[in-house]
Amino acid sequence: MPPIHLLDLSFQETAEAIAAFVVETDEGPVLVETGPHSTWPHLEGALHKLGYRPEDVRQVLLTHIHLDHAGAAWAFAKKGAVIHVHPVGAPHLAHPDKLLHSARRIYQDQMDTLWGQMEPIAESQLHTPADGEEIEIGGVVFRALYTPGHATHHIAWQVGADVFTGDVGGVRIPGGVVMPPCPPPDIHIEHWLESIARIKQAGAERLWLTHFGPVDEPVPHLDALAARLLDWANWMRPWFESGTPPEEVTPRFQQYVQEQLRSEGITDPQVLQRYELANPAWMSVWGLMRYWKKKLARG
Ligand SMILES: [Zn+2]
Numbered sequence: 001m002p003p004i005h006l007l008d009l010s011f012q013e014t015a016e017a018i019a020a021f022v023v024e025t026d027e028g029p030v031l032v033e034t035g036p037h038s039t040w041p042h043l044e045g046a047l048h049k050l051g052y053r054p055e056d057v058r059q060v061l062l063t064h065i066h067l068d069h070a071g072a073a074w075a076f077a078k079k080g081a082v083i084h085v086h087p088v089g090a091p092h093l094a095h096p097d098k099l100l101h102s103a104r105r106i107y108q109d110q111m112d113t114l115w116g117q118m119e120p121i122a123e124s125q126l127h128t129p130a131d132g133e134e135i136e137i138g139g140v141v142f143r144a145l146y147t148p149g150h151a152t153h154h155i156a157w158q159v160g161a162d163v164f165t166g167d168v169g170g171v172r173i174p175g176g177v178v179m180p181p182c183p184p185p186d187i188h189i190e191h192w193l194e195s196i197a198r199i200k201q202a203g204a205e206r207l208w209l210t211h212f213g214p215v216d217e218p219v220p221h222l223d224a225l226a227a228r229l230l231d232w233a234n235w236m237r238p239w240f241e242s243g244t245p246p247e248e249v250t251p252r253f254q255q256y257v258q259e260q261l262r263s264e265g266i267t268d269p270q271v272l273q274r275y276e277l278a279n280p281a282w283m284s285v286w287g288l289m290r291y292w293k294k295k296l297a298r299g
Pocket residue numbers: 066068069166167181210211
């Protein structure tokens with residue numbers, strides 16, 4: 001097993017919300033996820049602690065292009081790194097205007113504090129693996145598992161029995177339980193359930209969640225994630241069908257999730273705050289409503 005290091009990016013000066021990972025290889029550090037550009041100083045500091053500078057990172061693997069996972073990829077590309085990303089995500093990194101425009105519409109004047117800058121990545125530095133493709137770097141094999149459901153362009157990266165699950169493996173803050181992050185626009189429950197099954201079949205012995213950290217018993221974790229995903233989708237359906245505006249649903253959903261956490265014995269306000277940072281309730285309301293809209297339109 002290659003050494004794997006978890007880097008806490010201290011998103012919004014909060015511990016255990018967003019992670020990146022370093023996998024040591026004979027050709028130096030491989031970075032899995034970059035976090036947003038706003039946490040660059042923390043990322044740089046964490047690399048430094050491992051004895052690396054950002055320019056030592058020659059290979060970056062992204063699970064998907066959401067800003068909390070990939071927002072700093074361009075800064076590594078600028079220093080010469082190759083960025084490995086799903087082919088559907090790659091054009092958005094080469095031409096980030098659309099991605100930034102829709103993010104700015106959502107976050108408005110919070111945009112810079114939350115996510116920071118984003119610049120285009122040269123297409124020659126983007127590598128887009130096929131499903132199942134194995135990338136060998138310095139004696140370590142990284143296998144790309146296409147795992148849609150959270151995002152159509154999601155990849156879980158397998159290294160032996162370790163799998164970096166991005167968001168398809170859910171959010172579990174230490175001291176908490178697993179929850180599915182459901183932002184718009186791609187949420188697809190059926191695909192997500194298939195992806196969960198796929199990660200199980202890959203024989204994972206340990207998952208690494210971007211939000212946040214290692215999971216040593218993947219099967220019960222993934223089973224709980226699948227159950228919660230269905231539960232949330234079914235909870236949302238009548239609100240969508242009755243045409244209730246999302247902003248009215250959000251406080252109800254927030255309360256529902258808080259009750260779920262409380263019923264699991266999770267009351268620590270810090271842990272609850274990390275959940276809200278990594279997986280805001282309003283985003284899941286928008287994402288799940290959009291899922292139902294598309295699904296019911298398909299018939
Ligand atoms: Zn995320």
